[in-house]
Amino acid sequence: MYGAFRIQRTVDWLFVVRCALGMVVGVAGGYATGTPMAAVVGGFTALGTGMASQQGFYRTRLTTMIAVTLAMTLCTTIGFLTGHSPLLSILVLAVCGYIYGITASFGAAASAIGIWAVLSLIIFGHLPVSTSAMSVCALTSLTSGAVQILLLVATWPLYRYPQERRALVDVYCGLASYARGEVGPDQLLEQSESFRKLRAILADPQPFGRPITMTALQTLLDEAERVRATLAELPPNDAGVNDDRSVAADVLNAIAASVDSSRAPTNQALRNRLDAPSADPAVRALFGQLRAAWRMASIPWRGFSLRTPVNFKLKLPIVREAFAFLRQNASVHTSFGRHALRLAVVLAIARTLEHVVPFERGYWITLTAAVVLRPDFTTTFVRAIGRIMGTIAGVVAATAIVVAVPNTPYVDLALAALFGALTFAAVQVNTTIFGFVITEYVVFIVATLGQPEHAEIINRGLASVSGGLLGMLAYVLWPTWESPATRGRIVTLLERLRSYMLVLFEGLADPARRDVRALNALRDETWRARAAANESLERMLSEPNASRQLSDETALGIMAASRRVEFANLELWGLYEDPSTPALPQVSCFSEAVDAALESDIRLLCGPHGMRAPRSLRGAYESMKASLGNANSPAVQVLLDAGDRLADSVNTISALVAPQAGGSRS
Numbered sequence: 001m002y003g004a005f006r007i008q009r010t011v012d013w014l015f016v017v018r019c020a021l022g023m024v025v026g027v028a029g030g031y032a033t034g035t036p037m038a039a040v041v042g043g044f045t046a047l048g049t050g051m052a053s054q055q056g057f058y059r060t061r062l063t064t065m066i067a068v069t070l071a072m073t074l075c076t077t078i079g080f081l082t083g084h085s086p087l088l089s090i091l092v093l094a095v096c097g098y099i100y101g102i103t104a105s106f107g108a109a110a111s112a113i114g115i116w117a118v119l120s121l122i123i124f125g126h127l128p129v130s131t132s133a134m135s136v137c138a139l140t141s142l143t144s145g146a147v148q149i150l151l152l153v154a155t156w157p158l159y160r161y162p163q164e165r166r167a168l169v170d171v172y173c174g175l176a177s178y179a180r181g182e183v184g185p186d187q188l189l190e191q192s193e194s195f196r197k198l199r200a201i202l203a204d205p206q207p208f209g210r211p212i213t214m215t216a217l218q219t220l221l222d223e224a225e226r227v228r229a230t231l232a233e234l235p236p237n238d239a240g241v242n243d244d245r246s247v248a249a250d251v252l253n254a255i256a257a258s259v260d261s262s263r264a265p266t267n268q269a270l271r272n273r274l275d276a277p278s279a280d281p282a283v284r285a286l287f288g289q290l291r292a293a294w295r296m297a298s299i300p301w302r303g304f305s306l307r308t309p310v311n312f313k314l315k316l317p318i319v320r321e322a323f324a325f326l327r328q329n330a331s332v333h334t335s336f337g338r339h340a341l342r343l344a345v346v347l348a349i350a351r352t353l354e355h356v357v358p359f360e361r362g363y364w365i366t367l368t369a370a371v372v373l374r375p376d377f378t379t380t381f382v383r384a385i386g387r388i389m390g391t392i393a394g395v396v397a398a399t400a401i402v403v404a405v406p407n408t409p410y411v412d413l414a415l416a417a418l419f420g421a422l423t424f425a426a427v428q429v430n431t432t433i434f435g436f437v438i439t440e441y442v443v444f445i446v447a448t449l450g451q452p453e454h455a456e457i458i459n460r461g462l463a464s465v466s467g468g469l470l471g472m473l474a475y476v477l478w479p480t481w482e483s484p485a486t487r488g489r490i491v492t493l494l495e496r497l498r499s500y501m502l503v504l505f506e507g508l509a510d511p512a513r514r515d516v517r518a519l520n521a522l523r524d525e526t527w528r529a530r531a532a533a534n535e536s537l538e539r540m541l542s543e544p545n546a547s548r549q550l551s552d553e554t555a556l557g558i559m560a561a562s563r564r565v566e567f568a569n570l571e572l573w574g575l576y577e578d579p580s581t582p583a584l585p586q587v588s589c590f591s592e593a594v595d596a597a598l599e600s601d602i603r604l605l606c607g608p609h610g611m612r613a614p615r616s617l618r619g620a621y622e623s624m625k626a627s628l629g630n631a632n633s634p635a636v637q638v639l640l641d642a643g644d645r646l647a648d649s650v651n652t653i654s655a656l657v658a659p660q661a662g663g664s665r666s
Contacts, residue, residue: 019053019148019151020420022046022144024417026045027416027417029143029144029147035136037129037133038133038140039448041141042140042143043445044076045120045148046144047441048120050148051112051423051427053065053152055112057200058204058206058207059204062149062153065145065152068117069142069144069145071120075096075118076124077134077138079120079126080127080129080137083125083126086351089125090351093121093351095344096121097118097370100114100115101339101344103326104339106322118370119367119370122367156206157208161209161217163201167197168198169256170198172255172259174194175231175252178228179249180245192527195224195228195527219292220293223289225520226285227248228570230289232570233282233571234286248286251270251293251294254267264297265294265298274290275291280634281580282634338375339373342478342480345474347369353365354366357463359460362459363463365464366467368387368463372471376482377479378482378539385432386432386434386435387432387435388464388469390431390433390434392465394440398439413448415444419438419441420445426438439464482540483543483548484549486533486539486555487549487550489536490533493526493562494598494602494605494653496529497562497565501565501598503522504576505587507519508581509585511582516576526566537556540555554656561650565649571638574638584639590617590643597617597650598650601657604658617646617650618647621644628640
């Protein structure tokens, strides 16, 4: 319940102002047509399109906004056409609810498209219009969405890459803290989220970005990766390299400051310190990487350019993969398949209740049920509590406003504009506040049609509470617990780690097989798998203990051990990408033992009980150490340190997995 009242983040007021302006333009444009219903449709489409702009970064954001505008226009029209027939409206709503539920498996952007389409269908299925007004409303909806998109996208060519620069600053400041010894290896791994976010932004590029600047951004990220790996090779408390680490920290902070200010770094004396000779090959590599990063930070941060047009290509293989993914998730044995069916049934029941219960504004039952019902336990109940509390507060506030101000269309319009603008701020802050504000907006925008919304405030509140309780009851009766998904996502994480280490060790054993680009792609997949596993684990831990298929201790222990595996991989990555690293064929046997251990761990998590856990990796590590003899090269020392950490971490995973499968360690 606490999550319903938690303040999430600060408000981006520039975003609020632009979205509010787009919504006001949509309402005003609707009124200019002489059709009041078009004003309501225009304002609501602008609201949904503005909310959808929170998804993705650049091209994904633009695509999502366009899709929301089209989906809302289509569903608004369908609502007008089917609203006169209770049976037809129930059927159409159930079908749309199922489509929304199943397409949510594609992620947050698809979910945003689906929810706003369904809300349009629910609301405008209860507001009858003539055939001529219907076409005006559809045109107004498209126009309002287009205006909102234009207001949000028009400034992109003028930007100096604010999102990219903020992410880069986080990455370089974090590396500076690690170089100075202010954070340890575990905290360094936590910065993987900063790296992952920056990669996601660069993979979703600004359509109007300058090629030279986009190349500089990518190079700065690549050099940050190399710096992180090289820093992991340096001993943390060695007096011989402490001065070099301090220089590196100062340079990293200078680069972060230059990126933050959109200016080239100017401390030439600090730059010259990177030319100092060093007997340590790792320090030489580090200073070379920092020199490359310094050069890239000197690229001009110009923002205005129209030389790279928006280029959307629909690739048939991607479409086929999307349909295959949907078919895979359509089964009732998957969380999204189950959610889609549950949502379709709940929306059909809610729409039926609208015609049974004596509520003048009964569509609030369906509206609230659609908003609160989500695939997972935590989000469903937090949203339900927040929505119900926000609606109750909204009912009280609306009653007070009705009593305090004159009841005229102009007052209703002004209040709708006010609460519509506040909606864009509230969505960034808190679920309950958002529920309160959007309740006020819908009340007063519909009141502009001349319908007696004020007289039905109590009925609206009761209908909203009923819808929220219906959504929660549906989840309780047919739950979709997160524990199986958590187990699956942990398995996926271990599979990605296994694939990554297989390629990593192959390249260390034979330099001819090294492919840094392929290894980086596998690393990105591992990071995404870790992020998905972490999110799933958080949801699982908030669910009732009786739903667990995987104990909390086991899940948390595997995630912690896998982080230690990633840190060992980070050390080895520095050897892999360094052309001077010699062939190390002695790693092959150890690599095979690690691969076999992880394969057994994955089978134990997925397969039947009674399987035996793999043998300890300690023997394989000692064999590798003995085969390396008395070699004291820095590469061998890094290999031994990382191998020791790998053996301990994978052994820990095996020990945690064995009881889950009813096996025992050998």
